[in-house]
Structure formats: C-alpha cells, structure tokens
Amino acid sequence: MKICIIGSSGHFHYALRGFKSNWKIVAIAPGSKGEDVTPLKKALSEMNITPNEYKSYQEMLDREKPDVVVVNTVFNANSRILCESLSRRIHTFVEKPIATSFEELEKIKKLFGTVKNEVFFAAMFGLRYKPHFLTAKALLDGGEIGQIRLLNTQKSYKLGKRPEFYRRRDTYGGTILWVGIHAIDWINWFTQKGFLNVYATHSRISNNGHGELESTALCHFVLEQEIFASISIDYLRPNAAPTHDDDRVRIVGTRGIIEVFENRVLLLNDKGENYIPLLPEKQIFSEFLSQIDGTGSCMVTPYDSILATEIALLARESADTGRVIQVCQNH
Amino acid sequence: MKICIIGSSGHFHYALRGFKSNWKIVAIAPGSKGEDVTPLKKALSEMNITPNEYKSYQEMLDREKPDVVVVNTVFNANSRILCESLSRRIHTFVEKPIATSFEELEKIKKLFGTVKNEVFFAAMFGLRYKPHFLTAKALLDGGEIGQIRLLNTQKSYKLGKRPEFYRRRDTYGGTILWVGIHAIDWINWFTQKGFLNVYATHSRISNNGHGELESTALCHFVLEQEIFASISIDYLRPNAAPTHDDDRVRIVGTRGIIEVFENRVLLLNDKGENYIPLLPEKQIFSEFLSQIDGTGSCMVTPYDSILATEIALLARESADTGRVIQVCQNH
Numbered sequence: 001m002k003i004c005i006i007g008s009s010g011h012f013h014y015a016l017r018g019f020k021s022n023w024k025i026v027a028i029a030p031g032s033k034g035e036d037v038t039p040l041k042k043a044l045s046e047m048n049i050t051p052n053e054y055k056s057y058q059e060m061l062d063r064e065k066p067d068v069v070v071v072n073t074v075f076n077a078n079s080r081i082l083c084e085s086l087s088r089r090i091h092t093f094v095e096k097p098i099a100t101s102f103e104e105l106e107k108i109k110k111l112f113g114t115v116k117n118e119v120f121f122a123a124m125f126g127l128r129y130k131p132h133f134l135t136a137k138a139l140l141d142g143g144e145i146g147q148i149r150l151l152n153t154q155k156s157y158k159l160g161k162r163p164e165f166y167r168r169r170d171t172y173g174g175t176i177l178w179v180g181i182h183a184i185d186w187i188n189w190f191t192q193k194g195f196l197n198v199y200a201t202h203s204r205i206s207n208n209g210h211g212e213l214e215s216t217a218l219c220h221f222v223l224e225q226e227i228f229a230s231i232s233i234d235y236l237r238p239n240a241a242p243t244h245d246d247d248r249v250r251i252v253g254t255r256g257i258i259e260v261f262e263n264r265v266l267l268l269n270d271k272g273e274n275y276i277p278l279l280p281e282k283q284i285f286s287e288f289l290s291q292i293d294g295t296g297s298c299m300v301t302p303y304d305s306i307l308a309t310e311i312a313l314l315a316r317e318s319a320d321t322g323r324v325i326q327v328c329q330n331h
Numbered sequence: 332m333k334i335c336i337i338g339s340s341g342h343f344h345y346a347l348r349g350f351k352s353n354w355k356i357v358a359i360a361p362g363s364k365g366e367d368v369t370p371l372k373k374a375l376s377e378m379n380i381t382p383n384e385y386k387s388y389q390e391m392l393d394r395e396k397p398d399v400v401v402v403n404t405v406f407n408a409n410s411r412i413l414c415e416s417l418s419r420r421i422h423t424f425v426e427k428p429i430a431t432s433f434e435e436l437e438k439i440k441k442l443f444g445t446v447k448n449e450v451f452f453a454a455m456f457g458l459r460y461k462p463h464f465l466t467a468k469a470l471l472d473g474g475e476i477g478q479i480r481l482l483n484t485q486k487s488y489k490l491g492k493r494p495e496f497y498r499r500r501d502t503y504g505g506t507i508l509w510v511g512i513h514a515i516d517w518i519n520w521f522t523q524k525g526f527l528n529v530y531a532t533h534s535r536i537s538n539n540g541h542g543e544l545e546s547t548a549l550c551h552f553v554l555e556q557e558i559f560a561s562i563s564i565d566y567l568r569p570n571a572a573p574t575h576d577d578d579r580v581r582i583v584g585t586r587g588i589i590e591v592f593e594n595r596v597l598l599l600n601d602k603g604e605n606y607i608p609l610l611p612e613k614q615i616f617s618e619f620l621s622q623i624d625g626t627g628s629c630m631v632t633p634y635d636s637i638l639a640t641e642i643a644l645l646a647r648e649s650a651d652t653g654r655v656i657q658v659c660q661n662h
Contacts, residue, residue: 206585
C-alpha cells in the first residue's frame with residue numbers, strides 16, 4: 001500500500017508518526033510553486049525513508065498511483081489538490097482547513113458527493129487524539145456531566161517568526177481558519193449538535209510585522225438547544241512560556257464541569273473535583289489508514305472536515321463584516 | 332455621621348464589614364412591599380447594633396436625615412430608591428445593577444447630572460477590592476503585560492434555591508444584569524477603554540425550576556483599539572464544588588498574560604510564569620465613606636456604576652433580540 005506526500009508546510013509529521021508497517025511512503029512533491037520541501041525530506045531521512053522526488057505532484061500521482069496521499073502545502077492550495085486527488089479516487093489526508101473560501105469548499109462538497117462511495121478523506125484534526133482530549137470525550141460520553149450547556153475554548157500560540165505566506169490573507173486564510181478551526185472541531189465533536197449562528201471578531205494589531213495575519217480573535221457560537229460556545233484565539237503567548245501552545249476547553253454541563261488545560265483533565269461533579277487518569281494517546285494517521293485498509297474506522301470523517309471548515313469560514317466572514325451569520329442547515 | 336440601610340436582598344454585608352467608627356448605622360427599613368429584613372437585623376444584632384426600624388423607607392429618610400444610605404432591595408426597586416435618595420442629596424451605596432431598564436437608567440443619569448456637585452453614589456462592585464483583583468490591576472498599571480488586547484472573564488455560581496423574585500425578569504432583571512455586570516466592571520476597570528459594541532446570548536434551559544432566570548449566558552464585546560472581551564456566565568457550578576463561585580479573568584497583553592483564578596494571580600511574561608504575592612484586601616464601603624467624609628476617594632465612581640449598568644442592559648438587549656448592539660458614546 002503506497003503513500004505520497006504533497007507539500008511540507010503543515011502537519012506532515014502526523015503521517016510520519018502514524019504510518020503503519022504494511023504501508024510505504026513512496027514519493028514526495030511540493031504542492032505550490034517554489035515550496036521548500038526540505039523539512040519533509042529531513043524528517044523522512046531521519047526515519048531512513050528515501051522517497052522518489054517529483055517537481056510536479058500531478059506527475060507523481062499519475063506515475064506512482066498511490067493508495068493514499070497526504071496534502072499539506074501553502075494553505076490556500078490544499079483544497080485544489082484535494083479535489084485533484086479525490087477525482088483520481090485517491091484517499092486523502094489533508095491539512096485543515098480543507099478550503100480557504102466558500103467557493104472552494106462548495107467544489108469539494110459537490111465533488112465528494114459524486115465519489116464518496118469510492119474514496120475517503122479526513123482533515124488533520126490530530127488534537128482530538130491527545131490523551132487529554134480523548135479522556136474528556138470519554139467522560140462526556142459516559143454522562144459524567146449530564147447535558148452540555150456551555151463551552152469555553154482557547155487557542156493561544158507563540159507567534160515567533162512565521163513563513164512569508166502567513167502574512168497574506170490569500171495564502172494564509174486567516175487566524176480563525178488556521179487556528180480557531182481546531183476549537184470548532186472540538187465543539188462539533190464534543191456536542192454532536194448543529195451550529196445555528198456565529199459571531200466573531202479579529203484584529204491584526206500587534207502581530208509583530210506579520211502583515212495581514214490576525215493576532216487575536218474571539219468567536220461566539222449558538223448551537224442547537226441553546227448551547228453556547230466561545231473560542232478565544234491569540235498569537236500573544238510570550239516566548240518565555242513553558243510550551244508553544246495553551247489549548248483549553250471548559251465544558252459546562254447540567255450535572256458537572258469538565259476542564260482540559262495543561263494537558264490534564266479536571267472533572268467537577270457531585271463526586272467532587274478530581275483529576276482524571278488519562279487515556280493513552282492515539283494517532284490520527286494510523287486510524288486514517290485503518291479506515292482505508294478496512295481494519296478500523298477514522299474518528300474524523302469527511303463530514304466533520306467539511307463542517308469545521310464551513311463554520312470557520314462563516315466565523316471569518318462574521319469577523320470581516322461585523323454581522324451575526326446564520327448557518328445554513330444543508331449539510 | 333449617620334447611615335440608614337434600605338432592604339435586605341443584596342450585599343448589605345459590604346456595609347457592615349466596611350463601616351467606620353465615626354459612623355453609626357441608625358435605622359433600617361424594607362425597600363419593597365413585603366420584603367423580609369430579618370437577615371439584615373440578624374447581622375446587625377450580631378454586631379450589637381440596634382437600629383431604629385421603619386416600615387416606610389421614605390419616612391425613615393425624612394426623619395433620620397442620614398448622611399449615607401445603603402440600598403439593596405428587590406433588584407428592580409433599587410433604581411427608584413436611588414433616585415429618591417439622590418433627590419434628597421443623600422450619598423448612596425447601591426446594589427448593582429443600579430437600574431433594570433434603560434428608562435430607569437436615563438432617569439438616574441438625568442437626575443445625577445443636576446445634583447452631582449452635592450452628592451455621590453457608587454454601585455456595589457466590591458469584587459474589585461479582593462486581593463487577587465487589586466493585584467491584577469496593579470500589575471496592569473505597572474505595565475507588566477504591555478497593552479491589553481484580549482480579555483476572557485468568567486462568572487460561575489452555584490444556583491441553589493433562590494428567592495421567588497429571582498424567577499421573574501421584572502423583579503430579577505436577568506442573569507447578565509445580576510451576575511455578568513461584575514465582569515463588565517472588571518473589563519471597564521482593567522482596560523479604561525470605551526465599549527463599542529456588544530453581542531450576547533442567554534438561555535433559561537436547565538435552571539432547575541427558576542422560572543425566567545437565565546442559567547447560562549455568553550457575552551462578546553468590542554472595545555476601542557480592537558480590544559475584545561468575553562464573559563462566560565453560568566449557574567451550573569455543582570453543589571459539591573469547594574466554593575460558591577469560580578470567578579476568573581485572563582488578560583492577554585502585547586507583552587504578557589495575567590490570569591486570575593482560584594483567588595490567585597499568575598503572571599506570564601518575559602520573566603517567566605510566576606504566582607504573584609497578593610495585595611491586602613480592601614473594603615469598598617470604607618472607601619465609599621472616605622469619599623464622603625473627605626479623607627479619601629472611592630475607586631468605584633458614579634460614572635463606573637452607570638457605565639457597567641448601561642453595558643449590561645445593552646448585552647441583555649442583544650441576548651433578547653439576537654442582534655449586535657452598538658454602544659452610544661454619549662456618556
């Protein structure tokens with residue numbers, strides 16, 4: 001079973017950590033003009049993998065005929081490549097967001113509708129597979145806090161110095177799309193409820209010379225059954241902080257509260273306040289491959305990947321326009 | 332110097348903890364028809380204070396001619412009494428919100444404009460005086476995190492069984508007005524920036540039989556300079572929780588982050604991540620009396636009291652209507 005990797009600008013490490021012995025990474029190629037694939041080559045070399053190298057990913061796909069392709073190039077190009085790989089009936093593990101415009105997302109939805117019985121894809125929502133998130137999900141599913149009423153989520157990153165393409169909306173997509181989308185996926189995954197409307201704001205002030213990149217954002221969602229959810233996003237985590245990111249979730253239910261922070265899980269309910277032993281980490285790409293070879297199923301579905309991207313696009317539109325946006329229920 | 336207390340339905344304890352030896356609590360009265368003032372009488376009796384008792388607060392004010400009146404009756408009646416005391420030129424320490432409708436607030440603003448050189452009032456924003464909040468404010472003023480860009484605040488309470496008047500919007504005012512207003516005051520106090528617009532949602536689902544009381548709410552503010560602020564509000568804190576409330580603030584600045592939680596203050600900036608020794612607690616009513624007798628000044632001003640009430644009313648209106656509300660800059 002053969003894997004090709006396109007691009008070196010996103011989370012290709014998920015594929016390297018999760019790939020299985022009966023699979024082989026056979027070839028790599030850049031996904032965008034001038035994209036530097038050195039980081040990918042270096043990581044593969046450290047694993048003693050020497051793939052074929054192509055300049056054109058189309059040529060690579062035509063010649064290698066892989067079973068699976070991993071797509072992580074400059075963010076605005078991922079959707080085009082996803083469409084090409086799905087058209088070729090190649091299962092695709094693709095960087096999130098799967099599209100940076102509504103038009104691209106519509107193309108994917110339409111195309112996937114015609115090929116969904118032959119091919120699978122999933123966006124790189126690898127954070128779900130961390131021990132603390134898996135544990136929180138298990139507590140929710142176990143009924144430990146009753147019905148969810150309110151969620152507060154947080155994505156806080158160090159900014160550092162980002163590649164040039166982060167500085168332009170047309171190549172980067174925006175901070176709600178690139179960073180906030182993870183929290184949108186958590187909210188979808190945890191609640192399993194439809195999003196009804198979205199209000200968001202974002203700002204480029206104090207982005208340390210990163211052009212159009214938004215350094216702060218705040219999102220406010222209403223879901224079915226009057227469930228509310230917030231996302232606080234910032235790139236202002238100080239350099240001296242002990243970790244790159246500070247992901248948090250607080251889930252308020254009718255019979256308790258779950259908090260995920262510092263990679264731990266705190267459960268507060270009528271049994272008191274307790275840190276919960278963590279479930280073991282899993283690998284999203286292993287699950288993805290299991291879905292393909294029929295030995296298992298992938299928690300992140302094409303539907304989840306489309307949904308989180310659509311909600312992120314709507315949140316960005318809200319932030320760009322200042323309006324509350326209704327979510328069309330046509331998924 | 333003489334103090335009268337009207338009502339027993341709010342935070343009269345602030346007055347009992349903060350009153351000074353050269354002041355005397357001379358009389359009490361209910362502020363609303365049928366209001367039970369037993370809790371107030373009991374607390375005074377434990378301090379060996381035996382005030383005169385009146386059935387009519389108007390008669391009390393006319394006869395006792397106090398220098399200061401403390402007002403904390405059923406929430407919708409506080410604004411009317413505040414107008415009466417200000418008209419009599421009696422300095423007033425009044426429960427927040429100072430009004431539960433725009434019409435009442437307009438009356439207070441208009442009246443105060445005519446008497447402001449003769450009389451002072453402040454709302455019961457006593458949380459500012461807690462060691463953790465004073466410490467956070469001192470860090471901000473000391474420039475420890477640079478310019479504020481983003482604030483996430485939280486009010487989480489145990490619901491328990493509340494008095495009957497909490498169950499009706501017309502007597503309770505709403506959860507954003509009663510609970511969220513504290514966080515609005517923190518945001519105003521910390522940032523010293525104008526509020527530009529407001530979006531909020533609230534829900535009565537799972538309020539454990541409390542009629543119209545909203546059990547959850549989420550508020551989203553845009554302030555000057557594209558500063559964003561959120562408030563998460565809930566009455567779903569489990570009975571088994573170690574404290575009644577779980578107040579939190581996270582303030583993200585251009586050079587660091589301050590967090591207030593569990594009554595502690597964590598500062599993260601280029602000096603690393605450190606818990607900060609707390610400043611001593613202060614008493615809002617002591618400061619209020621110092622303002623009156625000319626020995627000091629009260630941190631909570633009439634302007635702050637009006638502002639927080641106005642923003643809370645706008646947030647409630649947003650939540651009732653689903654619209655983003657612009658804040659008129661006519662303060």
